[in-house]
Amino acid sequence: MRFELGAGGAVTAIEGPLVFLRRVVKAGLGEAVEVEGGDGRARLGRIVALDEEGIVVELLESTAGLGIDDVTVRFRGEPMTMALGPGLLGRVFDGVGRARDGGPPVPEMVRRRVDTGTINPATRGLPKDFIETGVSSIDILNSLVRGQKLPIFSAGGLPHDRLAAGIAQTARLRGEDEAGFAVVFAGIGVSHDSAESFRAAMEQSGALEHTAMFLNLASEPSAQRLLTPRYALTAAEYLAFDEGRHVLVILTDMTNYCEALREVSASHGEIPSRKGYPGYMYSDLATIFERAGWIKGRAGTLTQLPILTMPADDISHPIPDLTGYITEGQVVLDRALEHRGIYPPVNVLPSLSRLMDQGIGEGYTHPDHPALAQQLFAAYARAARVRVLSSVVGRDGLTETDRLYLDFGDRFEAEFVNQGAMRGFDESFALGWEILAMLPPGELARLSDAQIEAHIAPVLARAEAEAGDG
Amino acid sequence: MTQAIITSVAGPVIRARREGGFSLGEAVHVGEAGLLGEVVRLSGDEITAQIYEDTTGLAPGDSVEGSGLPLSVRLGPHLLGNIYDGLLRPLAAEDVAQRYHLRPLVEPGESVRAGEALAEVEGPAKAQVLLVPPDISEAKLDHIETGEATLDDVVARLTLPDGTSREIALAHDWPVRRPRPVARRLPPDEMMVTGQRILDSLFPIARGGRAAIPGGFGTGKTVLQETLAKWCDADVIVYVGCGERGNEMAEVLHEFPELEDPRTGRPLMERTVIVANTSNMPVAAREASIYTGVTVGEYFRDQGFNVTLMADSTSRWAEALREVSGRLGELPSESGYPAYLSSRMSEFYERAASVETLGGTRGSLTVIGAVSPPAGDFSEPVTSHTKRYVRTFWGLDRGRAQARFYPAIHPLQSYSEDAGGLVDWWTAHGNPNWRTQRSRILDLLEAQAGLERMARIVGKDAMPPTQQLTLLCAGLVDDAFLRQSAFSPTDRTCPPDKQTEMLGALMRFFDLAEAAVARGMKVEAIAGARFYRRLARMGEEIADGDPTRFAALVEEMETELAGLGREVSDAV
Ligand SMILES: Nc1ncnc2c1ncn2[C@@H]1O[C@H](COP(=O)(O)OP(=O)(O)OP(=O)(O)O)[C@@H](O)[C@H]1O
Numbered sequence A: 001m002r003f004e005l006g007a008g009g010a011v012t013a014i015e016g017p018l019v020f021l022r023r024v025v026k027a028g029l030g031e032a033v034e035v036e037g038g039d040g041r042a043r044l045g046r047i048v049a050l051d052e053e054g055i056v057v058e059l060l061e062s063t064a065g066l067g068i069d070d071v072t073v074r075f076r077g078e079p080m081t082m083a084l085g086p087g088l089l090g091r092v093f094d095g096v097g098r099a100r101d102g103g104p105p106v107p108e109m110v111r112r113r114v115d116t117g118t119i120n121p122a123t124r125g126l127p128k129d130f131i132e133t134g135v136s137s138i139d140i141l142n143s144l145v146r147g148q149k150l151p152i153f154s155a156g157g158l159p160h161d162r163l164a165a166g167i168a169q170t171a172r173l174r175g176e177d178e179a180g181f182a183v184v185f186a187g188i189g190v191s192h193d194s195a196e197s198f199r200a201a202m203e204q205s206g207a208l209e210h211t212a213m214f215l216n217l218a219s220e221p222s223a224q225r226l227l228t229p230r231y232a233l234t235a236a237e238y239l240a241f242d243e244g245r246h247v248l249v250i251l252t253d254m255t256n257y258c259e260a261l262r263e264v265s266a267s268h269g270e271i272p273s274r275k276g277y278p279g280y281m282y283s284d285l286a287t288i289f290e291r292a293g294w295i296k297g298r299a300g301t302l303t304q305l306p307i308l309t310m311p312a313d314d315i316s317h318p319i320p321d322l323t324g325y326i327t328e329g330q331v332v333l334d335r336a337l338e339h340r341g342i343y344p345p346v347n348v349l350p351s352l353s354r355l356m357d358q359g360i361g362e363g364y365t366h367p368d369h370p371a372l373a374q375q376l377f378a379a380y381a382r383a384a385r386v387r388v389l390s391s392v393v394g395r396d397g398l399t400e401t402d403r404l405y406l407d408f409g410d411r412f413e414a415e416f417v418n419q420g421a422m423r424g425f426d427e428s429f430a431l432g433w434e435i436l437a438m439l440p441p442g443e444l445a446r447l448s449d450a451q452i453e454a455h456i457a458p459v460l461a462r463a464e465a466e467a468g469d470g
Numbered sequence B: 001m002t003q004a005i006i007t008s009v010a011g012p013v014i015r016a017r018r019e020g021g022f023s024l025g026e027a028v029h030v031g032e033a034g035l036l037g038e039v040v041r042l043s044g045d046e047i048t049a050q051i052y053e054d055t056t057g058l059a060p061g062d063s064v065e066g067s068g069l070p071l072s073v074r075l076g077p078h079l080l081g082n083i084y085d086g087l088l089r090p091l092a093a094e095d096v097a098q099r100y101h102l103r104p105l106v107e108p109g110e111s112v113r114a115g116e117a118l119a120e121v122e123g124p125a126k127a128q129v130l131l132v133p134p135d136i137s138e139a140k141l142d143h144i145e146t147g148e149a150t151l152d153d154v155v156a157r158l159t160l161p162d163g164t165s166r167e168i169a170l171a172h173d174w175p176v177r178r179p180r181p182v183a184r185r186l187p188p189d190e191m192m193v194t195g196q197r198i199l200d201s202l203f204p205i206a207r208g209g210r211a212a213i214p215g216g217f218g219t220g221k222t223v224l225q226e227t228l229a230k231w232c233d234a235d236v237i238v239y240v241g242c243g244e245r246g247n248e249m250a251e252v253l254h255e256f257p258e259l260e261d262p263r264t265g266r267p268l269m270e271r272t273v274i275v276a277n278t279s280n281m282p283v284a285a286r287e288a289s290i291y292t293g294v295t296v297g298e299y300f301r302d303q304g305f306n307v308t309l310m311a312d313s314t315s316r317w318a319e320a321l322r323e324v325s326g327r328l329g330e331l332p333s334e335s336g337y338p339a340y341l342s343s344r345m346s347e348f349y350e351r352a353a354s355v356e357t358l359g360g361t362r363g364s365l366t367v368i369g370a371v372s373p374p375a376g377d378f379s380e381p382v383t384s385h386t387k388r389y390v391r392t393f394w395g396l397d398r399g400r401a402q403a404r405f406y407p408a409i410h411p412l413q414s415y416s417e418d419a420g421g422l423v424d425w426w427t428a429h430g431n432p433n434w435r436t437q438r439s440r441i442l443d444l445l446e447a448q449a450g451l452e453r454m455a456r457i458v459g460k461d462a463m464p465p466t467q468q469l470t471l472l473c474a475g476l477v478d479d480a481f482l483r484q485s486a487f488s489p490t491d492r493t494c495p496p497d498k499q500t501e502m503l504g505a506l507m508r509f510f511d512l513a514e515a516a517v518a519r520g521m522k523v524e525a526i527a528g529a530r531f532y533r534r535l536a537r538m539g540e541e542i543a544d545g546d547p548t549r550f551a552a553l554v555e556e557m558e559t560e561l562a563g564l565g566r567e568v569s570d571a572v
């Protein structure tokens, strides 16, 4: 604690989350401040602007109950920091890193700023270890690798929570044990229910002692949402780069984060950009998402699985749009698939994993994995086009080949994308070839003759044998 | 040194009361840490500066020190093979004791002029030349070192006409916002070979040209730029990562040293300079990084190299302009961008050119900028202004990208104003028919779009065979020629000779198939023929581009089509 301004005289105005102070102390941009009202409750804030006369503090908690004459302001003399040490896992914290499970504070080994973490690109290692998630549409077509940031683009009412919890329980390197693995869950403006259901899912699978949770609930101040992912990531970085764990960070719901950003920006009177979101939203989101990765010479990795709900199911809305420009791909959930009872309702065409090429193929998964993925995409894209065509001219107006594509598309969704239990990589891989074999080999231009021989021919032979038997 | 005292701080912008003279564009050092900044506005006693580093902790009362010099970067032979931030400060540990070998090209006593080569400089990367600084129009060489020197050693001394003398080191500073002078600009009549079929054969770019790659997220801008950086036939690559991902920079750093430049056999990294200002780095430095990149590019161009600069992404640069402009309280124009967005963009693209250098040699700087339009909408301000200043436009299409059809360049939305000037180049490089082949393919793709609309109404089955054949041919062009995976070890780059062979095979197919259909052959029978699959995969399968294998393929096609034709006529 560096300086304290006693009650009275310091505050000139309070507007929304902003508190305006007379500049009677020397304090710098970004420093943390505590503002205590007549009610004796300390509220956390930070300095967002300074000039010769005044200081503007943005409070991350409710300003309700603060009076101009009865506040005490404490200047911490440093930006927001977080105490870190052993015992983070198995705990539940609030949106700004304070224990909310009744347990003691985490023993402080180090204290870190919550908003640094600009990894020098020259020190970054290249993410390339394939993570098996158990989801065919991800493992085969949009593979996740360690150190990647791969968001789930979802929408209200779609099962993103279930998918994320499922991945958090399953995601491992192929053939690896649990010890070095950890999950950090940041609930940003989430309902109590969805926080609880995640906790229950982790508990059920016995992974709760590998999990740390940071919760800013829907009922809690929205300005605090700006800090929740930063506290969670600071903890995750400690787990990854100090303790050497492979950390999966789930950030949900980033749409709430962006709404909070818009709200705070408006209260500063900034000129808004698209749909009222601030022009710096891209850079701001990047400071969160770029904290994924791994650093040469460190044992652990930090993988991010952010979840956002697309307002009005619109992928071109600024929130998914800017996110897509920052992250290394996206997994897009689709309402039409959900309506057809397909789980997980992953629409594979707009989905993408940009780091996939580094983590699959020879030495990682299977040498023919890239070709299989390529061919499945090409065929399914054609199936989608044929579907549009057939909705106009009818199935009979299609050519013979196009009708095969139509059937391929249906089966691909019903059997490959749709799955009950989690599938191992090998199972998903075999299933992919099986479904591709519906198409005449002449159509499979993305496969070499050898690949057709090795993977398609056996399926056809088996089918023939079965037909012969029957 | 002049000084000022900070009066206010807001994000990357500070205001300060000055005590002494400052000039616009002057570099300043701010606060105890000496953060680097640049004066962007002067008014009365107040200066406004944008700060290129994190401003956390800055407070009113902190001091601002003027440097007396415009914002500059340090140019020298050390740049190749290394990674720098937006202001050319090293991001990886630099070997300051690195020694370079000097071989003088001029004798003491001789007179020299601006831009003339004084010595050849050999270091860990490719050989370069030491030039007479551009501001010295005439001088006499007094002394020049032979042998080893470090970057800052004085290696030559010149006497100017007024009798003063100038010391020359291997490295020198240059203001980033000032273009380096040239003797004259040359017409864009030499092709920059990219090794990408859809570019070289359909939408080529000339050396010294300017191209834009607009596309929504995930459509392939970065992969295309990286692919060009790897396989285009430039001597030097300047790769500017402007407000994009850290992992992408790491990828270049990991991959390029492992890959070999097919023309020199040396690691690709040796011809590459990376300027990285990733999305989480200070936003003002993102604005500067574009200028830093072109300045580096011009520095190598002046040595007579063909330089290609990739800027990924110019939209992030424009957004940085917008953010700083907002903090300055300037009146916003379209979508909040400052009114000077367009003129800044033209200044940037204007620095691309094929030139005769001051030293009298030929050099070029080609600029390829990625554009990231919000929601993939090409009508937004950055894309539409960019269109005014580039001559080559490679528009990426979300539909193609989603079908994993790469590169996802849409042939009907792209264009090249350089194409007309490159007919002679293609003729000289073995393809006198390039112009006709190119328009035949473009016509075919145009026809395909129309027919596909029609198929949606009447159904493909109801279309006459000639139209079905047009669709088949266009589909083949897509699959066999335009598609080219950046990750295929055999097809990631395709030299002009091989492109010519492939075009030839396609043209032959169009003619033969047309004749066969006229004879009554079924289009589906052609598509099902054995040679058809070979044709569709020729880029991948004829890896070395061997002309005899193409000849064999064409022969197979001829026999098979003739054979199929006979069955048809026999049946009649
Ligand atoms: N030429 C190509 N060959 C093979 N794959 C490609 C090619 N171009 C793009 N891809 C695939 O598409 C993915 C996305 O491409 P890329 O990262 O270049 O997109 P982008 O346009 O730069 O997106 P953003 O604007 O978000 O940076 C790549 O990770 C790769 O998997």
Ligand SMILES: [Mg+2]
Residues within 6 Å of the ligand: B221, B222, B223, B244, B312
């Ligand atoms: Mg990109």
